Amino acid sequence: MTADLALIWPELILTIGGLITLMLGAFAGDRRVALYQIVALLTLAAAAAAVAALFGTDASVFSGTLAVDGFGGFAKLIIYAASFVCIAIAPRYFGEAMRAEYSALIVFAALGMGIMASSRDLMTLYVGLELNSLASYVLASFMRSDDRSSEAGLKYFVLGALASGILLFGISLLYGFSGTTDFAGVAVAMGGGIDIGLLFGIVFVIAGLAFKISAVPFHMWTPDVYEGAPTPVTTFFASAPKVAAMALLTRVLIDAMGPAGPALAAWQQIIIFLSLASIILGAVGAIGQKNIKRLLAYSSINNVGFMLIGLAAGTQQGVEAVLTYLLVYVVTTIGAFLFVMQLRDADGRMVESIPAYAGLSKRQPGLAAAMAVFLFSLAAIPPLFGFWPKYLVFEAAVNAGLVPLAVAGVVVSVIGAFYYIAIVKTMFFDDEAESAIRNDGSRIEGAVIAVSALWLSVIGYLFIPMLAVAAASAASVLF
Amino acid sequence: MSGLPILSLMLAIPTVAAILCLFLEAKPARQVALAATLVDLALGIALWANFDVGGAQWQFVERADLFGRFQWALGVDGVAMMLIVLSTFLMPLCILASWESIKQRVGLYMAMFLIMEVIMIGVFAAQDLLLFYIFFEGVLIPMYLIIGIWGGQNRIYAAFKFFLYTLLGSVLMLVAMIAMIREAGTTEIPVLLNYDFPPEMQTWLWLAFFASMAVKMPMWPVHTWLPDAHVQAPTAGSMILAGVLLKMGSYGFLRFMMPMFPDASAQFLWLVFGLSMVAVVYTSLVALVQSDMKKLIAYSSVAHMAIVTAGLYAFNQQGIEGALIVMLSHGVVSAALFFCVGVIYDRLHTREISRYGGLAVNMPAYSLFFMLFTMASIGLPGTSGFVGEFLSLAGIYEASSWAAFVCTTGIILGAAYMLYLYRRIVFGELTKDDVKAMPDITPREWAIFVPLAAVALWMGVYPESFLAPMRGDVTTVVARLAPAKPAGDAHVMAGKPKAIAPHGEAHHGGGVQ
Numbered sequence: 001m002t003a004d005l006a007l008i009w010p011e012l013i014l015t016i017g018g019l020i021t022l023m024l025g026a027f028a029g030d031r032r033v034a035l036y037q038i039v040a041l042l043t044l045a046a047a048a049a050a051v052a053a054l055f056g057t058d059a060s061v062f063s064g065t066l067a068v069d070g071f072g073g074f075a076k077l078i079i080y081a082a083s084f085v086c087i088a089i090a091p092r093y094f095g096e097a098m099r100a101e102y103s104a105l106i107v108f109a110a111l112g113m114g115i116m117a118s119s120r121d122l123m124t125l126y127v128g129l130e131l132n133s134l135a136s137y138v139l140a141s142f143m144r145s146d147d148r149s150s151e152a153g154l155k156y157f158v159l160g161a162l163a164s165g166i167l168l169f170g171i172s173l174l175y176g177f178s179g180t181t182d183f184a185g186v187a188v189a190m191g192g193g194i195d196i197g198l199l200f201g202i203v204f205v206i207a208g209l210a211f212k213i214s215a216v217p218f219h220m221w222t223p224d225v226y227e228g229a230p231t232p233v234t235t236f237f238a239s240a241p242k243v244a245a246m247a248l249l250t251r252v253l254i255d256a257m258g259p260a261g262p263a264l265a266a267w268q269q270i271i272i273f274l275s276l277a278s279i280i281l282g283a284v285g286a287i288g289q290k291n292i293k294r295l296l297a298y299s300s301i302n303n304v305g306f307m308l309i310g311l312a313a314g315t316q317q318g319v320e321a322v323l324t325y326l327l328v329y330v331v332t333t334i335g336a337f338l339f340v341m342q343l344r345d346a347d348g349r350m351v352e353s354i355p356a357y358a359g360l361s362k363r364q365p366g367l368a369a370a371m372a373v374f375l376f377s378l379a380a381i382p383p384l385f386g387f388w389p390k391y392l393v394f395e396a397a398v399n400a401g402l403v404p405l406a407v408a409g410v411v412v413s414v415i416g417a418f419y420y421i422a423i424v425k426t427m428f429f430d431d432e433a434e435s436a437i438r439n440d441g442s443r444i445e446g447a448v449i450a451v452s453a454l455w456l457s458v459i460g461y462l463f464i465p466m467l468a469v470a471a472a473s474a475a476s477v478l479f
Numbered sequence: 480m481s482g483l484p485i486l487s488l489m490l491a492i493p494t495v496a497a498i499l500c501l502f503l504e505a506k507p508a509r510q511v512a513l514a515a516t517l518v519d520l521a522l523g524i525a526l527w528a529n530f531d532v533g534g535a536q537w538q539f540v541e542r543a544d545l546f547g548r549f550q551w552a553l554g555v556d557g558v559a560m561m562l563i564v565l566s567t568f569l570m571p572l573c574i575l576a577s578w579e580s581i582k583q584r585v586g587l588y589m590a591m592f593l594i595m596e597v598i599m600i601g602v603f604a605a606q607d608l609l610l611f612y613i614f615f616e617g618v619l620i621p622m623y624l625i626i627g628i629w630g631g632q633n634r635i636y637a638a639f640k641f642f643l644y645t646l647l648g649s650v651l652m653l654v655a656m657i658a659m660i661r662e663a664g665t666t667e668i669p670v671l672l673n674y675d676f677p678p679e680m681q682t683w684l685w686l687a688f689f690a691s692m693a694v695k696m697p698m699w700p701v702h703t704w705l706p707d708a709h710v711q712a713p714t715a716g717s718m719i720l721a722g723v724l725l726k727m728g729s730y731g732f733l734r735f736m737m738p739m740f741p742d743a744s745a746q747f748l749w750l751v752f753g754l755s756m757v758a759v760v761y762t763s764l765v766a767l768v769q770s771d772m773k774k775l776i777a778y779s780s781v782a783h784m785a786i787v788t789a790g791l792y793a794f795n796q797q798g799i800e801g802a803l804i805v806m807l808s809h810g811v812v813s814a815a816l817f818f819c820v821g822v823i824y825d826r827l828h829t830r831e832i833s834r835y836g837g838l839a840v841n842m843p844a845y846s847l848f849f850m851l852f853t854m855a856s857i858g859l860p861g862t863s864g865f866v867g868e869f870l871s872l873a874g875i876y877e878a879s880s881w882a883a884f885v886c887t888t889g890i891i892l893g894a895a896y897m898l899y900l901y902r903r904i905v906f907g908e909l910t911k912d913d914v915k916a917m918p919d920i921t922p923r924e925w926a927i928f929v930p931l932a933a934v935a936l937w938m939g940v941y942p943e944s945f946l947a948p949m950r951g952d953v954t955t956v957v958a959r960l961a962p963a964k965p966a967g968d969a970h971v972m973a974g975k976p977k978a979i980a981p982h983g984e985a986h987h988g989g990g991v992q
Contacts, residue, residue: 361587362584365587369501376620381616381617381619381620381646382612382613382614382616382617383598383613383614383616383617384620387613387616391609391653391657394653394654394657395657395660395661398654398657398658398661399657399661403654403658406654406657407651407654410650410651410653410654411647411650411651413650414643414646414647414650417642417643417646418639418643421623421639421642421643422639424623424624424627425627425635425638425639428624428627428628429627429628429634429635429638461545461546462545462546464546464547464548465546465547468547468548
């Protein structure tokens with residue numbers, strides 16, 4: 001028991017840090033924004049350090065319900081880093097409305113996501129997922145007085161609750177037909193053949209998790225929630241929970257259902273469908289969008305589809321590709337949402353409408369160039385680094401014999417390119433819009449944008465060997 | 480060589496200059512860009528001078544294991560070297576051509592051109608499949624911005640069309656590359672060149688590469704992006720697009736599709752010949768009826784590139800050498816022709832042919848240069864066009880006399896549309912007042928025309944300087960293709976030489992043989 005506790009330092013740190021933040025908020029009042037922000041940031045940094053210190057361990061704790069391994073570590077580092085950024089950027093956005101709960105909720109969400117990424121049991125899976133979800137519902141409606149924000153929170157909650165129900169139903173079926181909630185035990189049961197109960201279990205569990213990664217056809221909430229939630233929260237939704245849910249889905253598919261045997265055929269076709277549907281709908285749905293946050297929501301659906309291509313391969317190479325993709329995607333997404341946060345109109349309101357970006361490159365050349373890098377990178381146009389993860393997932397698919405899937409994926413990626421370059425067109429080709437857009441970003445935000453844009457330009461390629469080693473050691477845990 | 484990483488240097492200099500240009504005002508940006516491209520030209524000439532003709536197939540080889548999964552592998556053979564020299568030759572001229580006509584966002588413009596140069600050199604120098612793809616696709620971004628920001632009226636449509644068309648072609652090639660890497664277990668192009676892919680696989684790989692290269696070339700019927708892109712692009716953009724970017728497609732044919740998939744190449748011979756034959760005649764006829772100068776030259780580019788594809792697929796020494804010379808010649812001549820259009824466009828701001836006329840009177844020097852390049856485009860002996868077209872047609876004739884017949888028709892049509900264009904712009908009455916007011920070419924324009932003219936004539940008079948470095952590579956490709964080569968319909972037979980008779984009997988026996 002004590003030995004187990006020593007292995008979950010990151011989770012312990014987050015729990016204690018989150019509680020301290022909450023207490024500070026209750027006793028020190030809402031004015032001391034900087035104080036609990038710093039506490040929350042330090043908590044996340046400490047947790048990340050703890051994860052780094054635990055690298056190389058491969059153990060199961062608490063009777064095999066939670067894994068402490070490289071795979072979880074890789075995902076947790078991205079999650080904590082993304083959460084860190086989302087806390088750091090918040091005060092300027094919220095201004096007077098900033099409260100201690102924001103930081104605390106993100107820390108708790110990060111805790112839940114860490115548990116998701118390292119769960120090895122259907123019950124811990126559910127606990128982690130709900131911990132994250134509940135924090136997320138509140139975060140979505142964080143601007144209480146804002147209609148859109150409240151609506152986003154409510155929508156997210158109702159649909160999220162439905163998805164949780166579906167997931168629980170699937171879990172109960174898996175438990176009922178395999179007699180265990182342990183991933184390894186479920187895998188053993190699946191190895192003996194898939195009967196109708198297990199099959200239903202697989203379908204419902206995947207459906208519940210597909211909601212979390214917003215894969216089509218469980219994506220409906222995404223554009224509304226992304227648009228309605230405050231931008232720092234949207235940044236958060238688009239980054240960290242995607243990593244957690246994707247890691248969780250990977251673990252469930254590979255650990256609990258098995259990368260080979262009868263289960264593979266069962267889940268592979270579902271994932272292939274989800275991936276193609278997400279890619280196509282994400283690409284087509286984005287074309288008509290005028291709001292940048294809605295557009296980025298469709299873009300995230302589209303990107304999830306590409307990640308699922310890697311997952312559909314069901315090989316170690318595929319999982320490595322997914323992990324690399326997640327990292328690059330999170331960097332790009334955070335950069336793109338930070339860009340959205342930089343621009344305000346003359347009245348100080350956020351500018352979220354794409355036509356208002358017209359001619360931005362003349363007034364804000366640096367910012368427009370950075371956004372162009374993010375967009376071309378999302379469209380996976382080399383030499384930008386966004387090309388590399390897409391290459392990896394296609395390679396994994398081709399090597400796993402899924403050539404038609406790869407071909408369909410690349411062809412649809414051209415449709416996706418259309419709306420990305422349409423934004424570049426608005427920023428670079430169009431004449432300046434009349435309404436003045438000013439950039440009132442802080443230095444920190446500018447620095448984050450600059451660093452991520454630079455990394456996504458050709459410089460990222462130099463990190464490929466490092467990334468490959470990290471992703472390989474993380475993915476090898478599952479096989 | 481001497482150990483100096485000359486190719487990396489050629490990539491590094493424009494990169495640094497491009498970053499610098501982004502932060503500079505208009506005037507210093509122009510100077511930096513010109514200086515950088517001139518240094519690259521000097522390096523390009525050094526490359527040519529130091530190239531060991533008849534030496535190793537791959538020279539100036541550099542390897543650095545930077546990216547784990549693939550390498551920073553550069554190296555050139557004769558073909559790649561000549562295309563790099565072509566790119567570095569055209570770049571300073573492009574910068575000069577936009578010296579005055581580009582007034583807005585000059586720093587960004589120059590940066591984009593310098594990045595284009597990096598990418599073009601990279602495409603031809605890459606010795607790693609993925610590195611090649613990254614450069615090959617990378618060209619989309621700068622070209623998209625060049626057309627979209629500094630283009631004409633309908634620039635946005637043209638930029639989108641260019642981007643999406645070429646992207647759609649290329650992504651299929653990416654899947655093919657993944658399959659190749661999986662099959663052969665390496666990303667190194669020199670190894671892949673000698674790898675025998677299974678014939679059925681070759682068919683698919685060939686088709687995927689064809690989708691990409693045919694769009695880039697462009698071949699009929701996927702050429703429609705080209706007239707739009709050319710018409711809307713600024714002059715220098717058109718110059719580089721016609722001069723070098725189109726050559727990436729034919730380079731892809733020669734570097735990848737023919738030596739890597741010889742069986743599939745033979746299998747699809749009919750397709751390439753068929754499309755080329757249609758293209759030569761159809762696009763020439765379309766060029767005849769154009770009222771827009773740039774569109775006319777754009778269509779003529781499609782026709783010339785069709786002769787390149789047909790020449791390459793002749794599978795013999797003359798055909799391929801001829802195609803290569805057509806590539807180089809078209810690179811120089813079409814760039815020059817687009818510049819000719821740019822010169823008068825800068826003065827009158829219209830591309831309508833009917834708005835001009837009688838330029839021979841007030842712009843004699845211009846008319847002379849325009850005449851030279853028109854003749855070079857037609858393929859008049861003594862100009863670069865003749866050498867390439869003659870050689871490639873000779874090669875095509877050996878492979879298929881029908882194809883040669885149709886392609887030659889295209890050359891006749893080429894003469895028709897070019898001379899017709901020339902007559903309408905340069906000859907005739909000088910009636911329009913604004914045309915009368917147009918001054919002859921400036922020293923800056925002289926500086927652009929003279930090198931272009933010199934090279935067009937040099938290539939026409941002494942093509943050996945250009946052919947010599949490439950000959951060995953062509954022989955290699957021909958040898959690689961030999962087992963798959965279908966029998967041509969020319970039935971070439973050894974002639975019956977006259978018996979060498981002693982002097983005295985020559986009178987009697989001579990004709991009897």
